[in-house]
Amino acid sequence: MRRFVRTAALAAAATLTLAGCAGTAPASSGGSDDHGEISVQYSWIKNEEFAGEFYAYDKGYYEDAGFSDVVGISGPDTGVAKLLSNTVQVALSDAASVGAAIAEEDTPLKIIGATFQKNPFTILSLADGANITTPQDLVGKKIGVQDSNASVFAALLNANGIDPADVEVVPVDFNPTPVMNGEVDGFMAYLTNEALTVELAGYDVTNLAYAENGVPYVAETFTVTDQYLAENQELLKDFLTAEIKGWTHVFQEPVDDTVSLVEKYYNQAADESKDGLESTFGALDPKKTAKGIEAQNLLVSTEETEANGLFTISDDLKKQTVASLGAAGWDVSVDDLFDTSIIDGIYKENPDLKDYLP
Template identity: 70%
Template sequence: MSLAHRPARRARRAAALTIATLLSAATLAACGSDDEPSGSGSDGEGVSDASITVQYSWIKNEEFAGEFYATEKGYYDEAGITDVTAIAGPSTGVAELIEGTVDVALSDAASIGAAIAEQDAPLKIIGATFQKNPFTILSLKDGADISTPADLVGKKIGVQASNENVFNALLNANGIDRDDLTVVPVEFDPTPLIKGEVDGFMAYLTNEAITVGAEQPVTNLAYAENGVPYVAETFSVTDQFLAENRDLLKAFLTAEIQGWSDVFTEPTADTVSLVEKFYNAGADAGDLNANFGPLPATTADSLEAQKELISTEETEANGLFTISDELKAQTVESLAAAGWEVDVDALFDTSILEEIYAENPDLVDYLS
């Protein structure tokens, strides 16, 4: 049985009216507040004894292995951030960023782009862990075996309500009329696929594709390879926080790079053990981890699948979290196919990463 994965992570968490209300309140707050997080100046002097609050997109599992290493090995401390508050999801982080209850959200391009396009939300993506869109249409190899977009025609595809727009983007990108297939409303448990109630199931390459695949052969129609490439697990902030806390964000991202580099260089078994430590700590704290039982046996496989989404020729050349101009443009085009029009400059500001790697070129090589 798969985790019922992130209804909130895969789409906007807040309704349009809610976001509009939050934006109004945030604007008033910004006009009347000079507060900054402790030690967060933007004077180029770095930070010391600083604090930061981070909204995770999902429960404390392998998706945040890099964050766990940054905590466990003291990279945050070394960067001058002595207090890191990590809030478990599920959440896109959009509402929390606008409310000002978190400083950074690990979100995704669809959620941030939708908020900008529909509500003019003052948000920016400053880096991305996943260079590839993690969505897939999952099918059973002994069943429909959907390996190309054309194979969708005539099939029954299970799609969650919050994922409708992104699924439509896949159809639009491949010139497929929605009337040429049947969309079946489903939740986030892939049981309908296993039972044969649907031919394909909108899933995550690092989640349902792994858990179902552990039981029987599966086929993946990956969005990233079929016309809908966009970044995910994005480091997202408000425009105001970015302007006022560049040094803090620079320190934070530096520690994150170090933490995620360890994911690639430390033995997988050690990383699984570290994930289990934080997974259980989350459960003890009463968050959502407590609802999912022990760490899944497929965690090591999920970690390996994540690496395929994180590490590309571009990141090997330029460093973790960097987003090439081409990928930025592809992301914006993918969002447009889903109905969200947003400019590259309105969605991205990766200048802090550029500074980090210019000053610390040794960090580029995360594979050794």
Template identity: 50%
Template sequence: MTIPSSLRRTLAVVAAAAATAIALSACSGGASAAPTASAGASDGGHLNVQLSWVKNEEFSGEFFADSKGYYKDAGLTVTLTPGPSTGAAELLSGKTDIALSDAVSIGSVVASEGAPLKIIGTTYQKNPFTVLSLKSKGNIATPADLKGKKIGVQDSNTALFKALLAANGLTDKDVTIVPVQYDPAPLLSGDVDGFIAYLTNEAITVKAKGVETTNLPFADNGLPFVAETVTTTDDMIAQHRERLKSFLVAEIKGWTDAVKDPEAGAKLAVENYGKDLKLDPANSIAGPKEQAEKLVVSDETAKNGLFTISDALQKSTIKSLAGAGITLTAKDLFDLSLLEEVYKAHPELVKYAG
């Protein structure tokens, strides 16, 4: 397994963070106080889950699983800890049991450090990352349009953006990377020409301000890979396999509800789980609809169920990583045996659209 030198600095930061990770303050999945037991303790049904982002509508499936008692029915007590985070450091340091992440972030650490991490399923069949720009300024519609542009990139998305560049024959010398946070204000003010965003988040909120935007989706421009991946450690798979399978059952049920009723998922985020964020109701409804229709479901999920990853999608993900110089095999990155066992035991879960 190899990793290009262009990504080593970023990965070294991730590895260092894993070695010296600061203890995280866990937030409860719902309105009740956060559980205090840690995985592996006497509470055999407890799981810490690291979210990739804040508690907004992006995690409506998890909110359904918690609020409707699917976690409880599965014998689990689940702590949902907000990001932003790729989850790699938390997994490697033992601060979390499961992370919702993406194939590039996890694959990078597996390739560079031989990290014992595996993707056991995925929420998004198509990754939502995009280079967002204003039509009146950057108007970045093709990879070639990136040349000479100033691109706002968050620290946690640096490896992803460099992978996009590499997949299109570009390097960070072809652009100016401007460190930013997650607020797209630098894009609106003209400080950057492009901004790394989610199609289901910032791309919606900026457009809602009445400005015309242009998107350069990663998935359509040389970097198709799975995202919001359910990622865990080899040790968790070996030691707590049944607990992980129970979690997958609850997740499938929660995301079945999210696909069927995106507006209800948005309401859970606005009125309960993300209440302190003062989320915009209109934008919060648009996001779940976008993800339910374009990201979570596919021909693969219609045939084999939510969270599944077809052989073709595994191959395209591995090819995307290879295009960025990250050499892995599907076996290095994926372990879908737990999900196969779940659907064998619960074939009724396949019919999420029924």
């Protein structure tokens, strides 16, 4: 789940000129048959973050929706450049990457739904160490921040009125060892990843979640180009319906069954990888995977999704997302960033799909 936010706009600029001349997939004929093949860019490697997609494959929901194949492409990748060059038709991205591309390069992209209602960013600290429980606890501390996450960390400080000069930023990668060794007081992490790694290593951890501390925005977003959205309404409707059905199983099936399914797709991706997926990331840890599923379900399911359905984005959350991006220096409007008419229409026609909880 690495987010290359700072490079998203540059990548978009490099391919923006291709958007006008690139071909687009055939427009949907208006039914749930013969949509053909589409490609979907995943934001990260094929792990539990895409458990709903794996169920959609495993249960035949994509096929039932009229797709001959849905090609899921492993990340890490924001998908912005590939969308603009029509290399992929849908990207599972995030509001920060998409918002940055729109704000800086006026890229023609729209978020049409979001798996994560809450972004997974956190400032991780040790309970018997710095124990950072409030934004003001950041003052005077050493915080490990990855280069690609610098803008989002700046948004956390900005949203809470903290002078950047009052916090010492230490460049780090995504290995949380520095916080475990006491080299930094806090570490920018994911609730679904590094925070679990440290906890499973035997440490009591404290999380300062961005979504609960002034920087709420959606993540794991279904993102498409404006042109593809305009020309493929029925295709996207059928695709999102299959996704809803797949993610419903994540909440209704035993966690162990979901872990086994994730392991199946992870191992397939490792076997197919040309750059040594398993040698880079290691074998899938079932215990961490189970905890990851439980942690991310808290980001996927909220009171609003219980009322409105998976992937929906309320008007309030749209405004909060735009405000959070503004705090990071990306000026976009709700209409620039979102078009949720398809997902809203799905639930209007099929209200029974809202019932994803067991």
